[in-house]
Amino acid sequence: MEGFPKFDILKAIYQFYDDYVSQFDFVCQPKCTACCTQHVCITTLEGAFIIAYLKEKKCLNLLDRLNQVDPNRLFSPRLSTNMLAAYCLNRREPPVEEECFSTAPCPFLEDGLCLIYPVRPFACRSFFSQERCDIKGEAVVPPVLVTINILLNQLLEHVDTPGCYGNMIKVLLFLKNEENLGRYFLQQCLMPEGLVPNRPIPGFLFPPEHQREVRKAIDKLALLRIGQIDMKNVLTQILRPGGEHV
Numbered sequence: 353m354e355g356f357p358k359f360d361i362l363k364a365i366y367q368f369y370d371d372y373v374s375q376f377d378f379v380c381q382p383k384c385t386a387c388c389t390q391h392v393c394i395t396t397l398e399g400a401f402i403i404a405y406l407k408e409k410k411c412l413n414l415l416d417r418l419n420q421v422d423p424n425r426l427f428s429p430r431l432s433t434n435m436l437a438a439y440c441l442n443r444r445e446p447p448v449e450e451e452c453f454s455t456a457p458c459p460f461l462e463d464g465l466c467l468i469y470p471v472r473p474f475a476c477r478s479f480f481s482q483e484r485c486d487i488k489g490e491a492v493v494p495p496v497l498v499t500i501n502i503l504l505n506q507l508l509e510h511v512d513t514p515g516c517y518g519n520m521i522k523v524l525l526f527l528k529n530e531e532n533l534g535r536y537f538l539q540q541c542l543m544p545e546g547l548v549p550n551r552p553i554p555g556f557l558f559p560p561e562h563q564r565e566v567r568k569a570i571d572k573l574a575l576l577r578i579g580q581i582d583m584k585n586v587l588t589q590i591l592r593p594g595g596e597h598v
């Protein structure tokens with residue numbers, strides 16, 4: 353999966369995150385698939401990365417599974433993470449998101465395992481729980497990890513401007529069209545129906561008690577050097593003096 357420089361940034365962010373979460377203990381096990389629903393949201397960069405992987409593995413036909421999903425029942429966010437951050441930083445009430453309807457399994461789930469596991473999107477990588485969701489009724493996530501997840505979601509969206517964000521199935525259905533994928537790789541502005549445009553980071557969202565941990569994570573991210581891209585430069589452009597928090 354060579355050729356598109358943003359793939360290298362994406363891989364570096366995934367690696368950073370996988371290393372970061374290794375400090376926590378979770379009860380998640382293979383074949384526990386409670387979180388593998390059609391609710392997953394991703395960026396177009398992540399979608400293009402999945403398609404490039406399927407192409408390389410000669411299993412693009414897996415995308416045919418997407419056609420079996422009822423698009424009317426899919427959750428489609430009205431706001432990206434950075435749009436939501438802008439509302440919060442400006443102390444404005446964000447529009448209410450629609451209720452999530454489909455709890456049907458993700459089309460990439462087979463026999464309790466993920467068919468695209470090596471390239472699963474950030475949303476899937478960040479599904480964790482410290483207690484059994486099926487018993488507890490919801491995931492139990494350390495609050496600081498929620499903060500780091502938001503920060504990395506913001507960064508991924510920022511890196512993927514002028515791409516889009518939305519339901520994974522809609523993103524993949526859009527990009528599986530060769531013409532759309534070509535336009536994405538040329539970084540042309542895309543306005544697909546049902547997806548929202550990615551935005552640059554307006555400031556980071558974190559509670560004051562997580563400031564140290566956020567700073568540590570940003571300092572580590574700044575050390576990433578990816579081909580021609582120095583992550584420190586990317587982050588310096590983003591960060592305002594002193595950072596932003598709510």
Ligand code: SF4
Binds near residue numbers: 460465476
């Ligand atoms: S992509 Fe894989 S990990 Fe993510 S919801 Fe689907 S089956 Fe689960």
